[in-house]
Amino acid sequence: MATVQTVLGPIDAADLGGTMSHVHLTIDILCWHMPYGDPALAKEAEGEFTLANVGRIRRNGLAWRRNLVQDDVELTIREVAEYARAGGRALVNVDLPGMGRDVRKLQRIARETGLHVIASTGWYIAACHPPEIAGRSVEELADIMVRELDEGIDGTGVRAGNIGEIGLSGMPQDPWQPAEEKVLRAAARAQARTGASLTIHPNAHLLIHGEKPVDHFDLYLDVLEREGCDLGKLYVSHLGLFPDVEIPKRLLRRGVGFVSYDHFGHEEYCEGIGPGRGFTPDKEEVGLVMQMIEAGHADRVLLGAEVGWKTCYKAHGGWGYSHVYENILPWLRACGATEAQIHRMMVENPRRLHGVG
Ligand SMILES: [Zn+2]
Numbered sequence: 001m002a003t004v005q006t007v008l009g010p011i012d013a014a015d016l017g018g019t020m021s022h023v024h025l026t027i028d029i030l031c032w033h034m035p036y037g038d039p040a041l042a043k044e045a046e047g048e049f050t051l052a053n054v055g056r057i058r059r060n061g062l063a064w065r066r067n068l069v070q071d072d073v074e075l076t077i078r079e080v081a082e083y084a085r086a087g088g089r090a091l092v093n094v095d096l097p098g099m100g101r102d103v104r105k106l107q108r109i110a111r112e113t114g115l116h117v118i119a120s121t122g123w124y125i126a127a128c129h130p131p132e133i134a135g136r137s138v139e140e141l142a143d144i145m146v147r148e149l150d151e152g153i154d155g156t157g158v159r160a161g162n163i164g165e166i167g168l169s170g171m172p173q174d175p176w177q178p179a180e181e182k183v184l185r186a187a188a189r190a191q192a193r194t195g196a197s198l199t200i201h202p203n204a205h206l207l208i209h210g211e212k213p214v215d216h217f218d219l220y221l222d223v224l225e226r227e228g229c230d231l232g233k234l235y236v237s238h239l240g241l242f243p244d245v246e247i248p249k250r251l252l253r254r255g256v257g258f259v260s261y262d263h264f265g266h267e268e269y270c271e272g273i274g275p276g277r278g279f280t281p282d283k284e285e286v287g288l289v290m291q292m293i294e295a296g297h298a299d300r301v302l303l304g305a306e307v308g309w310k311t312c313y314k315a316h317g318g319w320g321y322s323h324v325y326e327n328i329l330p331w332l333r334a335c336g337a338t339e340a341q342i343h344r345m346m347v348e349n350p351r352r353l354h355g356v357g
């Protein structure tokens with residue numbers, strides 16, 4: 001029997017139910033903070049959210065410090081409960097040390113909502129790495145991850161059930177920061193030793209319209225394979241950022257288990273990086289998913305609303321954790337997706353991915 005390790009203990013993978021494999025239930029991504037150059041705007045961006053400024057926050061989310069931290073667990077519980085009401089059963093939380101992971105809060109969310117919550121191990125992009133990562137070897141980092149998967153996190157006895165999101169940053173010409181390559185190699189070894197699912201956050205460039213995406217996936221996969229990772233247990237996050245489905249098709253041909261379209265609802269811009277830079281709108285991401293379905297890949301696609309920073313929450317003008325069930329699945333059905341294909345993407349694929357044994 002395959003089992004999935006949740007924050008309240010192992011469950012039969014058959015009981016997992018509808019799952020989003022990439023969410024943040026609390027978050028601290030101050031490592032991404034990019035203040036406005038204009039001092040008056042920078043001062044305003046230290047302030048509270050209001051209806052009058054939420055539009056500006058959505059154009060430049062990285063400039064607003066309060067957008068980058070969401071540690072109000074009561075808010076999470078309220079909004080996650082809506083995901084449960086809409087039909088969801090499980091969430092894979094990919095917060096990691098250095099970006100706000102708190103397994104006690106995850107347990108509380110699971111208890112109060114009745115959802116299966118899965119915690120993760122590993123490290124995100126180098127800017128978020130806790131300082132001790134620098135002095136550790138690949139094998140030492142792999143040992144830490146294996147311990148969190150097999151024994152528990154920070155002495156709590158709460159075991160991780162997933163590895164990642166392993167952060168790979170750098171600009172289009174750079175596949176990673178040196179410390180990120182080390183963590184990627186360690187994550188591959190931890191996957192090989194435990195059989196756990198593993199996800200990577202690629203160095204996705206926030207494209208402007210018409211720009212050709214650059215990717216380093218073959219290099220990432222070479223490293224993972226060399227370190228013994230079972231690519232069938234790998235899911236690559238954020239494929240919505242790549243507007244050409246030949247890229248995910250290439251990943252699947254190389255043996256990657258699943259490609260994740262998880263930015264539904266993330267319709268914000270990051271104009272501190274440049275005009276027009278930002279996340280892919282739902283209209284385009286729905287189109288990409290439909291192309292993957294029509295190419296016969298519904299058995300390799302995951303769907304999700306990566307609620308992360310504050311503007312993703314309904315309370316702050318977003319569409320929340322329930323967005324996929326409430327808005328995206330009806331949209332996919334209207335585009336021609338069948339119930340069997342939707343069941344595959346929401347239930348069967350996560351079960352095969354996260355079930356171990
Ligand atoms: Zn994420």
Ligand SMILES: [Zn+2]
Nearest residue numbers: 165201237238
């Ligand atoms: Zn990410």
